[in-house]
Amino acid sequence: MSASTVTLLFASALLASLLLRLWLATRQARHVAQHRGAVPAAFDGIVTLAAHQRAADYTLDKLRFGLVTLAFGATVLLGWTLLGGLDALNGWLLAHARPWLGEFGTQLALLGAFVAIGGLLELPLEAWSTFRLEARHGFNRTTPAVWLADQAKGVAVGLLLGAPIAALVLWLMGAAGGLWWLAAWGAWVGFNLLVLVLYPTVIAPLFNKFTPLEDGALKARVEALMARCGFAAKGLFVMDGSRRSAHANAYFTGLGAAKRVVFFDTLLAKLTPAEVEAVLAHELGHFRHRHVTKRIAMMFALSLAGLALLGWLSQQPGFYAGLGVTPSLDAQNDALALLLFGLAGPPFAFFVTPWFAGLSRRHEFEADAYACAQTDAGDLRAALLKLYEDNAATLTPDALYARFYYSHPPAAERLAAMATARATAA
Numbered sequence: 001m002s003a004s005t006v007t008l009l010f011a012s013a014l015l016a017s018l019l020l021r022l023w024l025a026t027r028q029a030r031h032v033a034q035h036r037g038a039v040p041a042a043f044d045g046i047v048t049l050a051a052h053q054r055a056a057d058y059t060l061d062k063l064r065f066g067l068v069t070l071a072f073g074a075t076v077l078l079g080w081t082l083l084g085g086l087d088a089l090n091g092w093l094l095a096h097a098r099p100w101l102g103e104f105g106t107q108l109a110l111l112g113a114f115v116a117i118g119g120l121l122e123l124p125l126e127a128w129s130t131f132r133l134e135a136r137h138g139f140n141r142t143t144p145a146v147w148l149a150d151q152a153k154g155v156a157v158g159l160l161l162g163a164p165i166a167a168l169v170l171w172l173m174g175a176a177g178g179l180w181w182l183a184a185w186g187a188w189v190g191f192n193l194l195v196l197v198l199y200p201t202v203i204a205p206l207f208n209k210f211t212p213l214e215d216g217a218l219k220a221r222v223e224a225l226m227a228r229c230g231f232a233a234k235g236l237f238v239m240d241g242s243r244r245s246a247h248a249n250a251y252f253t254g255l256g257a258a259k260r261v262v263f264f265d266t267l268l269a270k271l272t273p274a275e276v277e278a279v280l281a282h283e284l285g286h287f288r289h290r291h292v293t294k295r296i297a298m299m300f301a302l303s304l305a306g307l308a309l310l311g312w313l314s315q316q317p318g319f320y321a322g323l324g325v326t327p328s329l330d331a332q333n334d335a336l337a338l339l340l341f342g343l344a345g346p347p348f349a350f351f352v353t354p355w356f357a358g359l360s361r362r363h364e365f366e367a368d369a370y371a372c373a374q375t376d377a378g379d380l381r382a383a384l385l386k387l388y389e390d391n392a393a394t395l396t397p398d399a400l401y402a403r404f405y406y407s408h409p410p411a412a413e414r415l416a417a418m419a420t421a422r423a424t425a426a
Contacts, residue, residue, distance in 0.1 A: 001313075006322025007082070013347040018074055021350075022067070024401050029063045031398035032056050040395050042412050043385075051389045058137045058392040065133055069125055076121060080114075080324075080343055086336070087325040089113060094331060104170065107335035111166050114339055115158070123151070134245065137392060142244040150244075153206050165191045173314075173334040181311035185304045192300075200234075200254040210237040210262065218273040222261070225277055229284050229374060234260045242266045247391050250279055252287065270390055275383035278375040285370030291363045310341045353404060360407040365417055377418050384414065 036056040039047050079085045090110055098106045130147060134140035142150075169184045176183045195203070204210070213219050213236035222236060234254065241249065241264035248267035254260050261280065268276065286292060313319045314337035320327040323340050327333045371380050388395065388411050395411050402410050409417070 001316045001318045001322075003318040003321035006318050010081070010323060010344050010347070013351075014074065014077070017347045017350040018070065021070055024398075024404055025063050025067060025070075027398045028401040029060055031401070032059050032063075032394050032396055035396035040412065042415070043395055046385060047389060047395065051392075052395060054137070055389070055392040055394045056396070059394040059397075061133055061136065065129065072125065076118070077343060077347075081340070082324045084324050086114070086339060086343075089117075090325065090328075090336060094328065098331070103332060104167075104174075107170050107332060108163070108167060110335045111170075111339065112163075115162075119155075139246045139392075140244075141242060141246060146244065150207060157203060157206065161191075161195065169338070170334050173337075174332055178311070181307035182304075185300075185307050188303055188307070189300055192296075196254070200260050204239075204253070208243070209240045211240075212236065213238055213263065218268070218276060221273050221277045222280055225281060225374065226261075226284070229281070229288065231284055231287065232259070236261045236263075238263050238265050238268065240265055242269075248387060250276075250283060252283055252292075266390075267387075270386055271383050272379075274376065274379045275386070278371055278380035279383050279387075281371035281374045282367045282380065284374070285367030286363065288370055289363065289366050291367070306341075306345070310337060313337065313341065357405055357407055358403070361409045364408050364414070368414065368418055372418055381415055381418050384411070 033056070036053055039049055039052045043052075093106050093110055093113065097109050101109055127147070130140055130142060131144075165187065168187050172183045172187065173180045213222070219236065226233065233252075237260055239262050241247070246266060248264050248270055250261070250263045250267050252259055252261055261283075263276070267279070271279065314334070317327060320333065320336060320340065323344055325336055325340060327336065368380065371377075387393075393411065397406070397410050408414070
């Protein structure tokens with residue numbers, strides 16, 4: 001593959017993805033703004049005009065901020081690739097760090113320096129999102145001290161978990177021959193499964209406090225539901241989500257017998273016990289239909305395909321030169337290959353976003369149907385309406401934007417499906 005072909009393909013994918021993102025965002029902003037003045041008929045008398053307009057304003061602000069981050073990200077991507085940023089960083093490390101770190105250490109240093117620089121570049125945008133965008137709409141509850149502590153903990157966890165797997169993959173690339181990508185995939189699968197096991201009890205408690213759900217009517221309802229559905233969990237926990245945000249949620253985490261149920265304290269404060277039970281039944285529906293297992297399997301399959309492609313691309317000089325990097329003749333280029341693949345891949349992968357979003361929406365419909373069969377559909381409807389309102393989720397998204405991006409069905413479609421399920425059950 002020639003360098004000019006790689007450059008043309010990359011530039012075309014990047015430009016096409018940017019234009020499509022801009023067009024979709026413009027459609028969404030126009031549609032939400034046009035319908036800001038009145039509550040949709042399906043929600044009239046249920047959602048107040050003030051809540052509807054608050055959701056519209058929040059959606060529009062997020063879209064504007066998204067365009068800023070889109071432009072910034074595209075600029076940084078071009079800076080790393082075609083404008084020579086990664087090539088310059090690699091050249092500097094080869095000249096100044098290799099005598100001290102050796103060949104392998106220099107490659108690790110390149111990965112580390114890239115991640116560190118990228119993180120610092122994104123830090124102001126993350127701070128703006130938290131302390132301006134989220135705060136403006138009443139969602140942020142974190143303090144600068146907590147936010148900075150979270151950043152430091154994230155770096156520490158990233159080093160403890162990321163550095164070993166990065167070192168292992170680099171070693172395999174140099175020592176495992178032409179099928180290194182297959183061995184690397186095995187290591188990647190093992191790493192991800194390890195993280196799934198460690199996350200509930202080791203990683204998550206570094207950032208939030210988890211306390212057992214207190215005995216009472218809610219716990220009795222939850223345990224009865226789980227017994228009725230044949231679901232076993234390690235425990236029921238409440239997370240102090242209100243320490244950082246007003247957004248509410250509930251989720252399952254862990255693997256096998258180590259699965260645990262986690263409720264945000266903000267969720268318990270907003271929903272009745274019957275509504276919490278209905279939300280939990282929805283999450284149980286994901287497990288009953290093996291959605292989590294299917295998604296993990298799909299992620300592993302895609303990572304195998306990606307690593308196989310990287311195994312071929314890493315042997316093509318044009319892959320490096322076409323993305324603004326001069327491969328070293330007297331040094332290994334494995335870290336460069338990993339970084340270039342990670343940089344160049346997203347513009348191409350963007351175009352399969354609608355497929356993944358559609359699959360996720362189908363899973364949500366299935367989980368809703370399961371919840372309606374196990375609990376009262378009216379309770380699930382009431383819970384979702386509260387969550388849509390409290391999280392300021394717009395009730396009037398652009399249809400094409402929703403089809404392209406939304407991992408959950410729009411409110412009107414979701415509640416209509418529940419109404420059908422409720423009528424069928426009656």
